Amino acid sequence: MHSIICKDRKKVVILRSEVIYIYMAKILVIDDERAIRNTLKDILEFEGHEVDVAEDGKIGYEKARNQVYDLIYSDIKMPGLDGMEVLEKIKSSDTSELSDCPVVIISGHGNIDTAVEALKKGAFDFIVKPIDLNRLLVTTKNALERKSLVQETKVLRKKVSSHNQMIGHSAPIEHIRSIIEKVAPTEARVLITGNNGTGKEIAARLIHSASNRANKPLIEVNCAAIPSELIESELFGHMKGSFTGAIKDRAGKFEQADGGTLFLDEIGDMSLAAQTKVLRALQENEITRVGSDKNIKVNVRILSATNKDLLKEIEKGNFREDLYHRLNVIPLHIPSLDERKEDIPLLAEYFVEQICQEQGWAKKSFTPQAIELLQQRSWPGNIRELRNVIERLIILSGDPINEQDVQTFA
Numbered sequence: 287m288h289s290i291i292c293k294d295r296k297k298v299v300i301l302r303s304e305v306i307y308i309y310m311a312k313i314l315v316i317d318d319e320r321a322i323r324n325t326l327k328d329i330l331e332f333e334g335h336e337v338d339v340a341e342d343g344k345i346g347y348e349k350a351r352n353q354v355y356d357l358i359y360s361d362i363k364m365p366g367l368d369g370m371e372v373l374e375k376i377k378s379s380d381t382s383e384l385s386d387c388p389v390v391i392i393s394g395h396g397n398i399d400t401a402v403e404a405l406k407k408g409a410f411d412f413i414v415k416p417i418d419l420n421r422l423l424v425t426t427k428n429a430l431e432r433k434s435l436v437q438e439t440k441v442l443r444k445k446v447s448s449h450n451q452m453i454g455h456s457a458p459i460e461h462i463r464s465i466i467e468k469v470a471p472t473e474a475r476v477l478i479t480g481n482n483g484t485g486k487e488i489a490a491r492l493i494h495s496a497s498n499r500a501n502k503p504l505i506e507v508n509c510a511a512i513p514s515e516l517i518e519s520e521l522f523g524h525m526k527g528s529f530t531g532a533i534k535d536r537a538g539k540f541e542q543a544d545g546g547t548l549f550l551d552e553i554g555d556m557s558l559a560a561q562t563k564v565l566r567a568l569q570e571n572e573i574t575r576v577g578s579d580k581n582i583k584v585n586v587r588i589l590s591a592t593n594k595d596l597l598k599e600i601e602k603g604n605f606r607e608d609l610y611h612r613l614n615v616i617p618l619h620i621p622s623l624d625e626r627k628e629d630i631p632l633l634a635e636y637f638v639e640q641i642c643q644e645q646g647w648a649k650k651s652f653t654p655q656a657i658e659l660l661q662q663r664s665w666p667g668n669i670r671e672l673r674n675v676i677e678r679l680i681i682l683s684g685d686p687i688n689e690q691d692v693q694t695f696a
Contacts, residue, residue: 310334311356311430316346316372317392318364322415326359329422343367347375354383357429362393362400369393370407377408386436388429392417452488453636454629458621462489469616470496475568477613478591480620483670486591487551489620494547499587502546505539509560510552517560519576522567528577540573540584547587553613554594554605565609588613623665623672630661633669637676650680655689660696 313335315326323339330337338353340346343360344367350358358376362369369391379385388410393400401412410429413421452459469476470493478486487506494504512520519529523538539548550556556564567573568588572581590613599605623630634652642649652660665671675696683691 310336311433312336312338312354313426314338314340314346314349314353314355314358316340316343316359316364316369317361318342319361322361322392326417326422329419330426333423333426335426343369343372347372350376350384350387351379351381355387356433357426358387358389359392360389362391362404363395370404373404373407373409386433388433390425390429451636452485452492453633454626455632456626456629458626459629462618462620465616465618466492466496469493469618471498473587474615475588475590475613476616476618477596478589478618478620479596480591480593481622481668482593483668484620484622485669486593486620487549489618490547490549490551490589490591493589494549497547497587499546503543504547504549505543506549506551507539508551510555514557514560517557518563521560522563522573523575525575525577528575532577535575538573538575540567540586541582543586544584545586547589550588550590552592553590554592554596554599558604558606561606561609565606565612568609568612623668627661630672631657633672634660634676637673638680641673641677641680647680648685650683651686653686653688656687656692659689659692663696 310333313330315323315330315337316339317323317326318341320341323341327337327339338349338355340349343364346358346360347367350372360369360372367375373389373391376387376389377385389408390411390413391401391404391409392413392415394415404412410432411425413425452463466489476490476493478489480486490506491504494500507520509517519532519536519538521538521540523536523541524532526532526534550564563573567584567586571585572583574581596605596610596614600607600610634657638650638652641647660672660675667674678695679687679691682695
């Protein structure tokens with residue numbers, strides 16, 4: 287066995303022809319047998335990890351409560367608090383740092399029933415004594431990678447959440463929040479209107495996240511970005527061989543959103559043929575894939591958005607009136623930035639913090655005169671345009687960003 291310590295606190299272990307990457311971590315070993323504790327401690331420390339030990343479940347659980355560990359190995363048969371009780375206490379903790387910590391149960395009397403029970407209670411794995419070295423290293427590697435993935439997922443969710451906020455306290459925005467609060471828990475379809483860049487997508491995501499379908503998928507479709515000849519396949523799916531390029535069966539967006547929410551953005555650009563099929567799907571709660579005659583039941587809540595005046599599009603013959611009435615159960619109009627300029631100071635502060643954090647830059651500030659100048663100008667591109675201007679000012683201006691900077695770069 288050969289090993290190399292890397293700069294990124296990762297050890298490359300070569301076992302015969304297999305390469306295993308083990309992230310260095312802080313590990314707790316709980317076992318009432320001193321020989322087992324010391325053996326595991328020696329092996330894991332040789333791999334570069336920091337290892338603590340505890341001689342029984344009570345001491346081990348107290349250590350786990352008071353320190354942050356990346357991984358816990360616990361014997362199952364111990365006096366006082368046994369391994370299963372330790373596992374239950376850890377997984378039921380109201381502290382995410384503890385409850386998210388992977389726990390591997392080890393036992394000299396292992397059987398299938400015990401292993402299944404441990405896994406059901408949240409154990410990452412179950413290892414039988416005498417412990418095989420290869421199994422120990424692979425389990426450690428997998429558990430630490432799982433911990434890393436859980437942490438990364440939480441960070442990404444936090445970032446996504448921070449991007450899905452409706453910033454401001456103006457009367458129009460408070461009105462929007464009030465409607466979203468009332469309509470989100472219902473199954474009502476919502477038609478979101480407003481100019482480009484006002485935040486229609488954010489409104490849709492807020493409705494979904496506050497709905498009873500929040501734990502199911504939110505599937506977004508930009509109807510303007512999909513060629514008319516492909517929109518039906520995109521929405522309803524297709525069967526292998528139904529058209530050139532259909533090399534396998536494919537589920538459409540309606541099926542992908544089953545149980546959740548389907549957001550049809552820029553629905554005013556959808557072809558009339560696709561509109562007809564969408565209307566049927568809404569009426570009958572079922573769809574048919576392109577090239578198939580089999581009906582598929584779907585349970586989907588529809589949110590839609592457009593920057594067009596659909597009533598004018600109906601007059602022109604570009605949009606079906608019956609579909610419009612199906613979609614427009616709850617109308618939700620997102621105001622332009624020019625209608626809510628009192629929110630610009632809050633938006634500017636929010637974008638500065640967001641952009642500087644994303645880029646790793648020192649946070650900048652605005653002088654009151656700079657903010658006043660931003661409020662005086664017109665914003666045809668709405669929130670999207672304001673964010674671009676703020677980013678440009680952060681890059682090209684000093685700190686604080688002053689009136690001259692806004693006149694020059696905005």
